[in-house]
Amino acid sequence: MRTYVLMTVIDGPEQPDILHADLDAFYASVEQRDNPALRGIPVAVGGGIVLAASYEAKALGVKTPMNEGEARRRCPHLKVVAPRMQAYADASRAVFDIFHDVSPVVEGLSIDEAFIDVSGLRRLVGPARQIAEELRRRVLDEVGLAVTVGGASTKFLAKVASAAGKPDGLLLVEPGRELEFLHPLPVEALWGVGPKTAERLHERGLYTVAEVAALDRAQLVAMVGQGAGGHLHALAHNQDPRHVVVGRRNRSIGSQRSFPRGRCGRADVEAMLLDTCDRVGRRLRQSNQVARTVTLRLRFGDFKQATRATTFPQATQHTNAIHEAAAELLNTVWPLAEERGLTKVGVAVSNLDPDDAVQMALPLFAPDSQPLDAAVDHIRESFGHRSISRAATLAHISDHVQVVPGSIT
DNA sequence: TCTGGGGTCCTAGGACCC
């Protein structure tokens, strides 16, 4: 058993540009905020499985995702409350409003964390520490939640810093002292190192980031593959060129459901499939996007997973089309599912494009008088993304096109 | 630790085109 000493780096006059803000034990904290009887005691949010645990519960070994029985064994006085997703969404929105008020460059990562670029604010507002303190104070005063903030010169290290600063902390890594902070940490601190990769690194005697950093890229690539190897090498040297990106779009939308083995027959599975397709379709339309690929996700009795996918020539938003495709995919794997037993069914759509771009583009070109390629190029240039990815799509929508002469140059 | 539901990214192979 190894132990690691976490070194605290005190920030000096030089201050980092990127903050990572992470709400502490988010769901559980919202419950404790809204119900005073839950404060100071171990609380888990969930039902059957723990979705979030308060710090009092974490201290007794309750983690996510742990099943409720195990959690109660570890913590007999655990108070388990049912999730209230709407309350968490509302709290998240209020917190993100504060983030946006503090800096225009905010990149949400999930319901409870975000990167914030403060590089442009030094002159206007002040250094990172001052901004981070203000942010923490406002989130506590205005929303009633504790947020931990990490700051560093890269996104990756800012995230590591916030993890090290938890709970209810602020940890800034002074520029120039990044490796001093990073290298003593366990390899698991590196973004992308989960159980499998950690095991492979441990097998070769690598336990700390410093030990990974001492290897050259080729050695790491030989251990864990091209992508992950290069990635690990870069992160171990705090090389992470990613910028904080505003308004990133989802690449997929999905919904899934699990159930005990043997519980569901074909009719039940089909009902669940229709329900998940309906949820996915609704969210797709709400987000003003269209999708071309439908993926059916299954988990069998042995917890092995399988996916089956199909791609339409033209994008759709309709529940019916999604459901037809998913039902057809289910048909093809049903013998396998019957043989092995199912424990999960899910549907996801991907290959997303903004719907409004297609709608807005319709009046812009004249399919009869312009070559399709030119029209496609024009739309792509106008909207700056793969708003239409195939001539087939264009041919399909051209029925609805209004001709506006001279609109293509 | 007997395993939720929402995602992201990478890899590898095959089809297909020039």
Add this chain to the structure above:
DNA sequence: TCTGGGGTCCTAGGACCC
């Protein structure tokens, strides 16, 4: 008739993150 490189798109699986 055979051989080739480069590129894109699609499917399937897997690791990882919160």
